[in-house]
Amino acid sequence: MKNDECAESPNQEIAYNSPSMRPRSSRSSQTTAVAVRSFAKINLGLYIGAARADGFHDLRTIYQTIALHDIIRVTVGRGSGLQILCNDPRVPLDSSNTCYRIATRVLEELGVKVNVTIEIEKQLPVQGGLGAASSNAVATMIALQLALKKKKALSATACLRIAAEVGSDLPLFLIGGTILGVGRGEEVYPAVDLPSLPLVIVIPETGVSTPRAFADWDAQAQLTRPRASDRLFEVGCALSAWLSDFGYPNTGASARGGSRTGNLLSGLVRTGIENDFERVVFPQYPELRDIKGALERAGSSYASLSGSGSTLYGLFRSPAEAAKAASHLRKQGLKAIATSTLTRRQYWKRSRVVGR
Numbered sequence: 001m002k003n004d005e006c007a008e009s010p011n012q013e014i015a016y017n018s019p020s021m022r023p024r025s026s027r028s029s030q031t032t033a034v035a036v037r038s039f040a041k042i043n044l045g046l047y048i049g050a051a052r053a054d055g056f057h058d059l060r061t062i063y064q065t066i067a068l069h070d071i072i073r074v075t076v077g078r079g080s081g082l083q084i085l086c087n088d089p090r091v092p093l094d095s096s097n098t099c100y101r102i103a104t105r106v107l108e109e110l111g112v113k114v115n116v117t118i119e120i121e122k123q124l125p126v127q128g129g130l131g132a133a134s135s136n137a138v139a140t141m142i143a144l145q146l147a148l149k150k151k152k153a154l155s156a157t158a159c160l161r162i163a164a165e166v167g168s169d170l171p172l173f174l175i176g177g178t179i180l181g182v183g184r185g186e187e188v189y190p191a192v193d194l195p196s197l198p199l200v201i202v203i204p205e206t207g208v209s210t211p212r213a214f215a216d217w218d219a220q221a222q223l224t225r226p227r228a229s230d231r232l233f234e235v236g237c238a239l240s241a242w243l244s245d246f247g248y249p250n251t252g253a254s255a256r257g258g259s260r261t262g263n264l265l266s267g268l269v270r271t272g273i274e275n276d277f278e279r280v281v282f283p284q285y286p287e288l289r290d291i292k293g294a295l296e297r298a299g300s301s302y303a304s305l306s307g308s309g310s311t312l313y314g315l316f317r318s319p320a321e322a323a324k325a326a327s328h329l330r331k332q333g334l335k336a337i338a339t340s341t342l343t344r345r346q347y348w349k350r351s352r353v354v355g356r
């Protein structure tokens, strides 16, 4: 395998080092199936710049992968055709589905003709700001290449390029952990990896349309923010300063001790980072602002909308505090889940689903 192959991720080492991790094939039906976890992301700060000539917006954000996930199972067999199955009726099963689009692109690029079935076991919210559809697409890309049994694999560069063609939020899922996103969000760089942090996710009933949220931002920004590029530079400095603060010396130790997590979270709060989407989404959906308040009252050190929402998250100093807060919020009728962020290593290590 070449060094720059996409499948040369930490995930790949795990995928092939024991017989049980190899793609499952059935001799009788001549099909091969691979299942992978499709993890969600949150945004630790999100800054929107000016609208560009191509209709997108320049932005700066820190993406962070988290442990909540869907499962994607890709089966390849002889013949041709592409089918999508999903347990959630809100998910489109046609060529508008990001999984469909990326699988088509991968097969084109590899010059392979096979029959592909993609099963999406959905747990993550649709239009939730957790990047679920983007993550599903990248999981499809990974599972499909594994199911093709590495006779051919795309380079890491090609994977990132194809992912960016399908959507701005896809490439981050080819990196995992803590990631700096620039450009329209598709240009991604692995950042100093944050230790695993406890958090609570609150999933409201409402879904928020990302294109609409960007359009609302434009309408508001024309009135109030003429110097978008200066502002992006300023926040880039603040984000970089925060990341470098705890990144050096980087021992790679996990944040088991409350004090390291505490320092990290207070550093995050001091940075004053925020998610610009809150300024346009909260006025339209005041209940989301209330949920942010509820997370703060439940003891969260830092609470925010994720992406354009509607999901909100709160970071906590310990798993016990997160669990207690989630239970408290559920009693208020909210769909609250205690979970944790995933480091890059955890992201790839947990990617494969064995025995499915």
Ligand code: C5P
Pocket: 055, 056, 057, 058, 059, 166, 167, 168, 169, 183, 184, 185, 210, 211, 214
């Ligand atoms: O890239 P993606 O398909 O996720 O983008 C969906 C829509 O969100 C775009 O068509 C555009 O309207 C908006 N968008 C934007 N600026 C970005 C990312 C997305 O305006 N940086």
